[in-house]
Amino acid sequence: MAGNDNRLDTNRRGYLKSGGAVIAGGLLAGCLGDSIPASKPENSTSETTSETTPQEQGYTVSMAPAGEVAFDSVPQSVFTILSHHADMALALGHGESINAMHAPGYIQSLWSKFLHHLDGVSVDWNGLYSSWPPTKEKLYELDSDVHLADPAKVGSAEGWSAGDIEEVESNIAPWFGNTFSDTHQKPPAAWADDYEYYTLWEIFANVAQLFQEEARYEALADVRNSVLTTIEDSLPSETERPSAAMVLFSTSDESMWGYKLNAPGYYAAHTRPFGATDALAEVAGAEYGETGGNITLDYEMLLEADPDVLLVLGPMTEYQNISDIRATLSEHRVAKNITAVEEGRVYVQGTRNQGPLLNLFQLEMTAKQLYPAQFGEWPGYVDGEPYPELPTDEQLFDRQRVADIVSGER
Structure with missing residues (x-):
């Protein structure tokens, strides 16, 4: 396992954590959802906040539970776990930047059935790291520019502590994702005070700001x-x-x-x-x-x-x-x-x-x-x-x- 000598220069990584929720772990009973058949809304009262500054000065994005995160460039290497985040990156023209997802073969087989009807839009996700539950060693190896995943969800995985979440954020790249809005599940107790529920398209709007692709988001939202x-x-x-x-x-x-x-x-x-x-x-x-x-x-x-x-x-x-x-x-x-x-x-x-x-x-x-x-x-x-x-x-x-x-x- 890599130690402090693996700490990366935050200027090179292209981000700086500038505020947000307390990072903490916890255990959450249950599975990831209906991703694998053999395993076992949009009514949101929350408000999303985001602020962007001129590109040459960097920009900040904000979404619970990660809080506010600052970037000085658009992420080029993107770690994901769940397919709603991967779909968002794809929709914004960044599908090729994805380096991991849960059950990539399954997700590719399903998404391809729909993308067949979108000329010029396809995915090649077979063989990516199957990322649930992730390991710290693999995250160091991937060396991503952003972890497009919910830190509260990762904190619920066995073997992950608050310190692990912070270490990955400090040494590799920030977390930026929201998962428990799926059915308004309760997040692990340590995250409850800082958690907000969003609709699918509110999460998408924030991810669009992460990739500086607001125009693509607005066009798809119109559809x-x-x-x-x-x-x-x-x-x-x-x-x-x-x-x-x-x-x-x-x-x-x-x-x-x-x-x-x-x-x-x-x-x-x-x-x-x-x-x-x-x-x-x-x-x-x-x-x-x-x-x-x-x-x-x-x-x-x-x-x-x-x-x-x-x-x-x-x-x-x-x-x-x-x-x-x-x-x-x-x-x-x-x-x-x-x-x-x-x-x-x-x-x-x-x-x-x-x-x-x-x-x-x-x-x-x-x-x-x-x-x-x-x-x-x-x-x-x-x-x-x-x-x-x-x-x-x-x-x-x-x-x-x-x-x-x-x-x-x-």
Whole structure:
């Protein structure tokens, strides 16, 4: 393990920590989310703050829990853990700067299904360091310009202390990320006083300032706002909306997990705007009412919930097939009686741990899956294929415009 002789010149690193939260560790029970199927919003009341100064004088960015961080140049080597941060770097034209992420092969296989429709936008993340949980030794080896990751989340990993977080920040590069806004989870106790919850696009705005790519952010935000306006203008009345459930099936047994559709946090950023009835809310009990929003299910509970629409996480990767899942459901003595199964409304979803690019596609796909009369029929997903092709007049956003923004051509 490198010691103090590995301390790096902060002028060369291009940053200087200038204030912010107390750095501390802690343990957080649970997993990283739905990144690996076999394992187990945007309603924010917080305000983001950021200040930039002329480029030649450097600039500062601020976001909880890292606080205010000053840079004298745009980071060229970027460490990430979770895919919402990686998606943000990609959307801002900095995808090639990423040197690490959790489960890079899985993330590449999923993102590629969507990016297929954005001309000139692709990723090559296979073989990157799989960064959860990270090790200090590897962080020294990567020698990144910024750790685009939540220090409170890293502090929750086994073997990480407050001193470790500070050491990495002082000797290598600062932390700058926010993870517990996913479902408004409680951060480790030592971080609670300094933590704030942001929407997906508020986090994205701050990351855009980190990369000095505010124009790209504003252009993509305009696209997203147009999508939301289309959705809001076309939603049927609440009495005409379907009930739905979002589930993740185990790849090894009959285990399954259910997730909230309408909760705060960026995990529900593609389902909350539709205001569908969450079929799991009444059958899940008090456990489901707590922040976090994932519960263990069985087929009997799913039948009791009896959703009109079943949204299934996982099959847009190589780990599962939607055709196999539909066959299993239709042949199961209990599951075959679920309304969504009987009526053929079992649909594929991508991931809750989305960034801005996947958020645009997932808003579109969810609109069609829940409200085909208003937004056009969902053509269905074919196992192993990209996100399906949609007629231009049925797309909720202009693919070429988004591709041009990411590529810096607009």
